[in-house]
Amino acid sequence: MNEMKVAVLGSEGTGKSALTVRFLTRRFIGEYASDSECIYTKHVCLEGKPINLEIYDPCSQPRRGKLSLTDELHWADGFVVVYAISDRASFAFAKALLYRIRECHMSGCKRAADSTVILVGNKQDLCHMREVGWEEGQKLALDYKCQFCELSAAEHCQEVAAMFTKVLKNVTSNAKGKEKRRPSGSKSMAKLINNMFGKRRKSV
Numbered sequence: 001m002n003e004m005k006v007a008v009l010g011s012e013g014t015g016k017s018a019l020t021v022r023f024l025t026r027r028f029i030g031e032y033a034s035d036s037e038c039i040y041t042k043h044v045c046l047e048g049k050p051i052n053l054e055i056y057d058p059c060s061q062p063r064r065g066k067l068s069l070t071d072e073l074h075w076a077d078g079f080v081v082v083y084a085i086s087d088r089a090s091f092a093f094a095k096a097l098l099y100r101i102r103e104c105h106m107s108g109c110k111r112a113a114d115s116t117v118i119l120v121g122n123k124q125d126l127c128h129m130r131e132v133g134w135e136e137g138q139k140l141a142l143d144y145k146c147q148f149c150e151l152s153a154a155e156h157c158q159e160v161a162a163m164f165t166k167v168l169k170n171v172t173s174n175a176k177g178k179e180k181r182r183p184s185g186s187k188s189m190a191k192l193i194n195n196m197f198g199k200r201r202k203s204v
């Protein structure tokens, strides 16, 4: 069975857990504990093939004082970078995340170079409180050569599923291209990293 790892990143309160739980359970739950990080595991079927999917939903309570993505960059195959359209500061944070992912790519971090990224403007239902325009999100995604969508974890079940599916499909096509290049062992490395950082696991 194939394995895929996706990290959902973004500043506090942007809806990372809401998006993840919406995708995994199809439900929107208003409040989530935000003092712990989780790796959710789920078996999904992608284009007829079974995938063992892991989704990392970090705790965004002070990230050890600085933007240190090293663990995630080495762990994930794909990234969902989330901001809230009603929160300009979260957009700036998303930009900083995209910069870090690209920086890691440029410096030859294999994982980031092979990974796929989507920028997500969440809370589209709060358009009356909008602080970040759709065009700004689209432009940022173009600047960083990643995909982009706006949606609402609260209201859009199908769109959330489609967004994650897009990431998984891109990861699959990247993986096909690099299959011959990458030596085996990434799985055990990921397990080692998980053990080192003691992330909690939840099966959905």
Ligand SMILES: Nc1nc2c(ncn2[C@@H]2O[C@H](COP(=O)(O)OP(=O)(O)OP(=O)(O)O)[C@@H](O)[C@H]2O)c(=O)[nH]1
Pocket: 010, 011, 012, 013, 014, 015, 016, 017, 018, 019, 029, 030, 031, 032, 033, 034, 035, 058, 059, 060, 061, 122, 123, 124, 125, 126, 151, 152, 153, 154, 155
């Ligand atoms: N209106 C609206 N509220 C949302 C949406 N998505 C999440 N929220 C709300 O935003 C708040 C934060 O959502 P979370 O999913 O906990 O956000 P998070 O990014 O995981 O937060 P941390 O764990 O603190 O980093 C909660 O009150 C959610 O109900 C959305 O699409 N629309």
